[in-house]
Structure formats: C-alpha cells, structure tokens
Amino acid sequence: MIRRGLTVLACALLAATPALAGDRASLQNRCWSAAALSGTPEEKKITKGIKTFDAPPPATALEPSTPVPVPVAWRGAVRRVKLQPGKKLIALTFDMCELPGEVTGYDTPLVDYLRANGIKATFFASGKWMRSHAKRTQQLMADPLFEIGNHAEAHRNLRLLSGQALTDEIEGPQRAYELQRAQQRSHQCVADDPAFDTIPPRMSLFRFPFGACNQAALDAVNDAGLLAIQWDVSTGDPVPAQSAAAIANAMLQAKPGAIVIGHGNGRGFHTAEALAIAIPQLKAKGFDFVTVSELLAQGTPEISATCYDRRPGDTDRYDTFFKPSPPNVDVKLDKKHAEKPNEPAVPAR
Ligand SMILES: [Zn+2]
Numbered sequence: 001m002i003r004r005g006l007t008v009l010a011c012a013l014l015a016a017t018p019a020l021a022g023d024r025a026s027l028q029n030r031c032w033s034a035a036a037l038s039g040t041p042e043e044k045k046i047t048k049g050i051k052t053f054d055a056p057p058p059a060t061a062l063e064p065s066t067p068v069p070v071p072v073a074w075r076g077a078v079r080r081v082k083l084q085p086g087k088k089l090i091a092l093t094f095d096m097c098e099l100p101g102e103v104t105g106y107d108t109p110l111v112d113y114l115r116a117n118g119i120k121a122t123f124f125a126s127g128k129w130m131r132s133h134a135k136r137t138q139q140l141m142a143d144p145l146f147e148i149g150n151h152a153e154a155h156r157n158l159r160l161l162s163g164q165a166l167t168d169e170i171e172g173p174q175r176a177y178e179l180q181r182a183q184q185r186s187h188q189c190v191a192d193d194p195a196f197d198t199i200p201p202r203m204s205l206f207r208f209p210f211g212a213c214n215q216a217a218l219d220a221v222n223d224a225g226l227l228a229i230q231w232d233v234s235t236g237d238p239v240p241a242q243s244a245a246a247i248a249n250a251m252l253q254a255k256p257g258a259i260v261i262g263h264g265n266g267r268g269f270h271t272a273e274a275l276a277i278a279i280p281q282l283k284a285k286g287f288d289f290v291t292v293s294e295l296l297a298q299g300t301p302e303i304s305a306t307c308y309d310r311r312p313g314d315t316d317r318y319d320t321f322f323k324p325s326p327p328n329v330d331v332k333l334d335k336k337h338a339e340k341p342n343e344p345a346v347p348a349r
Contacts, residue, residue, distance in 0.1 A: 023195035024144040031189040037139060038112050044105040044266040053132040054100045056153055056172045057179065064174050065202050067225020075222045076303040077213065080232040081257040083299040088256045088287045091295040093231065094264030094271075095207060096125040096133075097155045103132045105266025113275050114145060122292040123264060124151035124207035124229075127173035130180055137177075138184045141199050147291040149205035150174065150226060157210055157318050158217035166217060170206070170224050177203055205229050205292055211261075212315040213307035227301075229292055231261040234309055237268040247274035252281060257299060259292060 028037075083089060092114075098104045114121055123140055125148055130137040140146050152158065153172030161169060181199060190196050206226035208217070213228065221228050235250045236242045247262070247270055254260055262271045279289075290298070308314050 023193070024142060024198050027190065027193050027195040028139070028142040028144075030193075031142065031184075031187055032139060036135075037115070039106065039108045039136075041108055043136075044107050044109075046105050046266045047103045049101065050103045051101055053098075053103065053128050054154070056127060056168070057131075057175055059168075059171070059175070062175050062178045062182075064171070064178060067202065068204065069225060070222040070227055074227060074301055074303065076218065076305050077208075077228045077230045077307045078259070078296075078301040079230050079304050080255075080259050080302050081295045081299040082302055083257045087298060088285070089290050089295055089298060090254050090256070090282065090287050091259045091290055091292045092119065092121040092262065093149075093207070093229070093259060093292060094121060094123050094262050094268070095151055096123055096129040096265040097151060097209065097263070097267065098126045098129040098132060098265065099155045100128070104129060106133055106136045107264045107266060107268060107272060109272035110264050110268065110275065111140075113272055113279075115143070117279060118145065119275075119279060119289045120145045120291050120294070121289070122147050122149055122205065122229075124149040124205070125173065126151045126155050126209075127153040127176035128155070129265065130173065130176035134180055134183065137180045141177075141181060141184065144198075147200070147205075147293055148177065148203060149207055149229065149292065150177075150203045151207050152209050155209040157212050158208055158220075159212050159214045159316070159319055162216065166220055170220055170226070174203060208307050210315055210318040211307055211309050212318050218307070227296070228307070229259065230304065230307055231259040233258050233260040235260060235262045235268075235271065235274070237262045237271045237274070240269045242270065244270035244273035244277060247271060248277035248281075251275075251278035254282070254287070256287075257295065257302075259295070 094110065096104070123146060125137065137148070141148055150170070150173040152169045154169070156169050158166060158169060178201070181201065184190060185196060204225065204227060206221045207229050211230060218228055233250060233254045235247045237247050251260055251274065262268050264271070306312050
C-alpha cells in the first residue's frame with residue numbers, strides 16, 4: 001500500500017518535471033518578451049497599507065482537482081533528501097510571503113540571475129502573493145526552470161489556527177494557483193500548445209509560514225495531498241544585516257540533497273548578490289540545481305516529526321507575537337523582533 005502510494009506520488013512529482021521542458025520554454029518566449037520577463041528593480045519594494053488583495057476569492061469559484069495522497073512514510077516535515085553516493089544535487093527555494101495589509105515585492109535581479117544561468121528553483125508563494133503578482137506568477141509557472149509551491153494564503157501561523165481558518169490557509173493558494181493557470185491558458189499566445197499541459201494543475205508542496213507547525217497543521221497539510229517542505233540550510237536572508245557574503249557562506253555549507261531556504265519577495269535583502277557568489281563555487285564543486293520535486297524524485301526524503309529552523313522548537317517563538325487572527329484582519333508584524341540583527345536567522349517571514 002505504501003509502495004503503491006510512493007509510486008503514485010513519484011509519478012505526480014515527475015509530472016512536475018516536464019518531458020517537454022524545451023517546449024515550455026518556447027511557450028514562455030511566445031507569451032513574454034525578454035523585457036517583460038526581467039521587469040524593474042523597483043518591483044522588489046514592499047508596500048504597507050494596501051488591503052486590495054486581502055480578501056480571497058470565493059471558495060466556490062473553482063473546482064480543485066483531486067489531491068494525490070501523501071504516502072504514510074512521507075508524512076511529517078521534509079528536511080532534506082538522501083541521495084545515492086555521487087549525486088550532488090541541491091534544491092534552492094525562495095519564499096514569496098505576503099501578509100494581510102501589505103504587498104510584498106518580486107526580486108527581479110534574483111529571478112534574472114537564475115534564468116541567465118539556467119539555475120532551477122522552487123518558489124513557495126502565498127495565495128495572496130499570487131493574486132497581487134498575477135503576471136509574475138504566470139511567468140514563474142510557465143518557466144521550465146521553476147516550480148511553484150504553496151506557502152499558505154496570507155502567511156498566518158498555522159500552529160495557531162484550527163477548523164475552517166486552517167483549511168482556508170491551506171486551500172487558498174491552490175485556488176489562486178488555478179486561477180492564474182486558467183488565465184494563462186486563455187492567453188492567445190498559449191492557443192492549444194500541449195506544452196501548457198506540462199504546467200502541473202495542482203501544487204504538491206507546502207511550506208509553513210515562519211517554518212512553524214504542530215501535529216494538527218502537519219496532518220491537515222498532508223491530508224490535503226501536500227508534502228511539507230522545510231529545509232536544512234537556512235540562509236538568514238530576511239535579516240537586513242545578513243550580508244551577501246554571509247548568505248553565500250550559508251549556501252556553501254550545503255551537502256548533496258540539501259534544501260536551501262531564501263526569499264524572493266523583497267525580504268531577501270542581499271540574496272541575489274549572494275547567489276552570484278555562491279552558485280559558481282557550488283558549480284565548481286560539481287553541484288547541480290534542481291527543483292524540490294526533482295530532488296525528491298532522485299532519493300528518499302529525510303523526515304522530521306516537527307517543523308523547525310535549526311533545532312526543534314526554535315520556531316515556536318512565533319506563537320508569542322503572531323496572534324491568531326480571523327481572515328481579512330490585519331496581522332501586526334513585530335518589526336523590532338523580526339528585524340533584530342543579532343537574532344538567529346528569521347525563517348520564512
Ligand atoms: Zn514566508
């Protein structure tokens with residue numbers, strides 16, 4: 001039963017690794033010019049006091065496809081992936097967090113660097129971010145280098161939620177994803193191109209906001225057919241004082257099978273510069289870069305029963321200053337705490 005479940009999931013993950021990757025690249029090029037893909041550095045800015053995207057679309061607007069069950073052996077929090085000796089793969093991940101009352105950014109230099117150097121990556125996007133960055137979401141979705149994972153609807157602390165509020169945080173991003181995928185299909189440039197079908201209809205990966213979960217939240221995520229993806233390399237990039245050299249140094253500690261967390265929404269203050277330092281060195285050491293789905297397809301996930309940044313319990317501290325809030329109510333970010341330079345790296349803000 002477990003083996004059958006693993007096979008089904010592996011097929012779902014491999015479906016995210018398109019056989020027609022080249023075709024998807026041509027699809028992307030038909031739909032957007034190079035200038036439209038690269039955008040402007042101003043997009044990295046984070047704007048407070050905007051509530052335009054706070055209200056999620058009605059739950060009845062879409063008919064989500066059936067989730068693939070997560071096998072029993074893969075339930076829990078994935079820290080990294082055990083690979084066969086000799087395989088040197090790393091999965092870079094970038095969180096696109098967005099809380100109520102703000103519109104976060106899009107790190108153009110970071111994405112441009114990945115594209116220019118053919119570096120694969122996984123973007124974990126809040127449903128709210130996907131709605132406030134519709135064009136960018138569709139571009140990332142269409143890019144054969146990238147995959148998109150679920151980063152909750154409005155970046156609430158799922159340890160503090162239950163019932164419908166918990167469900168909404170998990171299901172909201174899938175609705176946002178399906179909406180953007182449907183809008184992309186309607187573009188004239190897509191027409192009936194079969195490459196479009198290599199864009200997965202459903203996200204299969206989930207990242208907990210703040211890297212914080214409890215058993216109920218983990219169960220709810222896994223029951224929704226989503227693998228919970230944590231990390232074993234924390235760049236600390238949402239701390240403004242974390243220099244590009246320090247972020248690069250963290251990346252250079254990655255071992256084969258590593259999952260690296262950074263931010264692509266403007267809260268990775270020096271992440272793009274760090275990539276330019278670390279990627280060439282990692283390549284020189286023989287590493288290749290893959291999406292999380294591709295990494296999982298190449299080995300066996302190492303699972304933790306709980307979610308944490310560097311050691312069990314270290315993300316529980318978010319319970320004390322991210323109070324439960326009903327949907328569509330502002331969550332106040334404790335800047336003093338979250339941006340304190342000497343704090344341990346703040347994960348997944
Ligand atoms: Zn986040």
